[in-house]
Amino acid sequence: MLRIGVVGHVVVDEVVWRGGGRVSPGGVPTYAGLAISSLGHRALAVSNIGPDGLWLLDRLRELGVDTSHVRVLEGHATTRFRIERVDGGRRMWVPARCVGIDAGQLEIEADAVYLGPVAGEITSELVAAAVGRFGKVALDPQGLMRVLGADSSVSLRPISLEPFRGISVLRFSEEEYRVLGYSTPREAAVKASEALGCDVVASSTSQGIWVCGGGVVLRCLVRADRVVDTVGAGDVVGGAYLVGLLETGDRAYALALAMAAVVHRMRFQGPARLENSAVREDAERMWESVERVSP
Numbered sequence: 001m002l003r004i005g006v007v008g009h010v011v012v013d014e015v016v017w018r019g020g021g022r023v024s025p026g027g028v029p030t031y032a033g034l035a036i037s038s039l040g041h042r043a044l045a046v047s048n049i050g051p052d053g054l055w056l057l058d059r060l061r062e063l064g065v066d067t068s069h070v071r072v073l074e075g076h077a078t079t080r081f082r083i084e085r086v087d088g089g090r091r092m093w094v095p096a097r098c099v100g101i102d103a104g105q106l107e108i109e110a111d112a113v114y115l116g117p118v119a120g121e122i123t124s125e126l127v128a129a130a131v132g133r134f135g136k137v138a139l140d141p142q143g144l145m146r147v148l149g150a151d152s153s154v155s156l157r158p159i160s161l162e163p164f165r166g167i168s169v170l171r172f173s174e175e176e177y178r179v180l181g182y183s184t185p186r187e188a189a190v191k192a193s194e195a196l197g198c199d200v201v202a203s204s205t206s207q208g209i210w211v212c213g214g215g216v217v218l219r220c221l222v223r224a225d226r227v228v229d230t231v232g233a234g235d236v237v238g239g240a241y242l243v244g245l246l247e248t249g250d251r252a253y254a255l256a257l258a259m260a261a262v263v264h265r266m267r268f269q270g271p272a273r274l275e276n277s278a279v280r281e282d283a284e285r286m287w288e289s290v291e292r293v294s295p
Contacts, residue, residue: 001040002243002247003042003110003111004036004042004112004242004243005106005112006028006033006036006043006044006045006046006065006113006114006116007046007047007101007106007113007114007115007122008027008047008101008117008118008122009079009097009098009117009143010027010030010045010053010060011025011030011081011119012024012025012079012081013081013083013270014080014081014082014083015083015270016083017086022270024270025056025063026232026271027079027118028114028140028238029045029047029116030232030271031231031232031235031239032114032116032236032238033064033239034236034239034272034274035235035239035240035243035261036239037064037065038261038274038275038276039257039276039279039280040276041243042066043064043065043239044066044108044110045066045069045070046069046070046113047071047101048071048073048076048098048099048101048121049071049078050072050074052077053078053098056078057070059271062273063271063273064273069108071105073099076098077096077097078096079094079096079098079118079119080094081093081094082094082095092153092154093151093152093153094119094146094152095152097119097120099121100120100121100122100123102126103126106129106134110134111135111246112135112136112137112246113130113136113138114139114140114239114242115127115138115140116139116140116142116235117140117141117142117143117144118142118143118146119146120143122143122144124144124163124164127139127163127167128163136246137167137168137169138167138168138238139164139167139169140171140234141159142176144159145157145159145179156175158180161192161195161196165197167198168245169198169213169238170192170196170198170199170201171202171203171241172188172192172202173234174204174205177202180192184204185202185203185207186207186217189202190212198213199211199212199245200212200213201237201238201258203237207219208220208222209222209259211254213251214251216251216292217292217294218290218292219290219291219293220256220259220286220289220290220291223259223263223286224263224266225263225267226266226267227267228266228267228268228269229266229268236265237258237262240254240257240260240261240262240279241254242254243257244256244258252287253283253287256283256289256290257279257280257283259283259286260279260280260282260286261279264279
C-alpha cells in the first residue's frame, strides 16, 4: 500500500445551481484523497481548518482519507468556497480562508505528495521544500494562480512555472492552461513538460486528457456515460494518475486509470467513494484506447 500525502486546504464547498444546491467537503485533499483511497492506498490529508470545520473530518474519514495530519486552529475559520454552476461553467467566491500550510507540516512519512492549493495556502517555497523532501511530487497550481477580488470572487492570473522545476507531475485544467498562454491541451502538455522536465497532465472538456512525459505524448478521450457533477473532477484525475504512475511507471496505464476514475466520480453529486474493482476494470479497457501521438 502506498502512502500519499495530499497537501492543501480541506474546504467547505457551497455548490449552487438553478433549482438546487449542496454543502459538502471540498478541496484537493477531499477529491484527490478519495481517488487515492478508493484505489486501495492511504491518502494522508495535510491541511488546516477552523473549529467550524470539524464535521469535515468525519466526512473525509468516511471517504477513507486519513485526517491525522489536519490541524484544527482555534480562532480561525475553515476555508469556504461558493461555487455557482452556470451554462456549463462556474463562478467562484472565497468568503473565508484559513491560514497557510507551513514547511513543518510536510514532516510526514509518505511515498509521494500531491500539492493541491486552492486559495494561496501553499507557496512556491513550500513546493521547493516538498521537492527536497519527497521522491515524487505532483502539483496542481490552481491555488497559486487564483486572485481574490474585493467581493471575494475568484479570477486567474498567469504565473511563471520556473519555481516548480523538480516536481514529478504537473496537472492543468483547461481554464488554467489558457491563462498561461497555451491554446490546446496538447500544447500545454508538451511545452510545459519540455520546460520543466516532468510529466504534464492537461485536461480539456472537448479534447480529452493529454499527457506528456518521458518522451511520449498520450491522449485519451472522456467517455462519460452520465455526468451529474464535475466539481473536483480534475483533482480525481491528478490523484488517480499519480497512483497509476507509482504503481506501474506506465504513463498510458496511469492516464487510463485517471480517465476511468473521473468517469466514475462524475456519476455522483458531491464526493463519494469509488468502487476500486469497477474503476480498474474500466481502466484496463481504456488502456487499449490511449492514443500515442507524435511530439
